[in-house]
Amino acid sequence: MIIDGKKAAADLRVTLSKAVSELKETKGITPSLTVVLVGEDPASQVYVRNKVKQTTEVGMISNEIKLPASTSQTALLAQLAQLNNDHRVHGILVQLPLPKHIDENVIIAAINPEKDVDGFHAMNSGRLLNGEAGALVPCTPQGCIILAKQQLGHDLSGKHAVVIGRSNIVGKPVALLLLQENCTVTIAHSRTKDLAQICQQADILVAAVGRPNFVKADWVKKGATVIDVGINRIEDEKTGKTKLVGDVDFAEVSKVCAGITPVPGGVGPMTIACLLKNTLDAAKLSG
Structure with missing residues (x-):
């Protein structure tokens, strides 16, 4: 038997769409995801397009920040600090892989764990290990x-x-x-x-x-x-x-x-x- 991931994903998106509507109505909050893309890797561009499309389809706010491959690590960290401090942004995703001159571990560690929707931050890893509620899981x-x-x-x-x-x-x-x-x-x-x-x-x-x-x-x-x-x-x-x-x-x-x-x-x-x-x-x- 083939386990149909497309159908399972579609079913989950229906459930999420209803939950997003409920959150808007009860708390006035519209979930917002910002994706940061550094460089022009073709596969990454496809992934980001799909993420943006599906985010909006379930009623969430989707933002995309495109930075040139020459972007310095310092500049990327500054961009993340700005997103961390923006209360309108609930989820931050930095599309991997990054250009070779940028240390992925440093970038992941710089994302606010509460907004780390990839679930890669060490704090979220630790919460998963301890079985704690509130962990954002990969x-x-x-x-x-x-x-x-x-x-x-x-x-x-x-x-x-x-x-x-x-x-x-x-x-x-x-x-x-x-x-x-x-x-x-x-x-x-x-x-x-x-x-x-x-x-x-x-x-x-x-x-x-x-x-x-x-x-x-x-x-x-x-x-x-x-x-x-x-x-x-x-x-x-x-x-x-x-x-x-x-x-x-x-x-x-x-x-x-x-x-x-x-x-x-x-x-x-x-x-x-x-x-x-x-x-x-x-x-x-x-x-």
């Missing part, structure tokens, strides 16, 4: 949990989840979210021994390793739920054109698992929808 991991529940139901208690990948953006936070859902969680990575055998134990397998078609059918337990976070661009042998594939060999793994997210059309659409959810949550906290 968007892709949120989407992974929603899609897993779409397949398995609301209660994931007792499931064995294996996460391949230990990044701060996906691997670690999705593992923490799965722990909060009372799963037994194993984090695997590039140096894990007997990786295939470990994956075979998973009721829920989350692949976030950044290697095209890395997870094979004989790695997956029959009836497992597979969440493929990978986005890899490779050359299609038949056409010679590039195409997007995940970290999972979809054609083979889909024959043995009970549910799998496709690439594209799986986790990707959920990421932006969860970004909008974080913006709404940040607006509520501001009121």
Whole structure:
């Protein structure tokens, strides 16, 4: 069974649109998201356009700040300080990657944690680790949990989840979210021994390793739920054109698992929808 991320994202946007209307009516607050784009990376420009479009579709205010690639780190920090101090701005997102002369860690640390809708700030990471209310959680991991529940139901208690990948953006936070859902969680990575055998134990397998078609059918337990976070661009042998594939060999793994997210059309659409959810949550906290 294909787990339809597009439909899940559309359903979430409907829910968010209603919540935005309610917040306007009850508190007079319209959630506002500002996206900062430095440089002219083509992929980043596409991502930002999609974010701006979907933000306005759910009734939020969308602002976009475009800065040249030559922008200094000092100038970008000054721009963020201005946004931090603007009470009309509820969410701030700096589109990554940044030009090489700018330290991403410094920039992320400079964003007000209450407006950090990417959920990358160390304070939000700490709140997630401690299970505290009010944490703004990274968007892709949120989407992974929603899609897993779409397949398995609301209660994931007792499931064995294996996460391949230990990044701060996906691997670690999705593992923490799965722990909060009372799963037994194993984090695997590039140096894990007997990786295939470990994956075979998973009721829920989350692949976030950044290697095209890395997870094979004989790695997956029959009836497992597979969440493929990978986005890899490779050359299609038949056409010679590039195409997007995940970290999972979809054609083979889909024959043995009970549910799998496709690439594209799986986790990707959920990421932006969860970004909008974080913006709404940040607006509520501001009121």
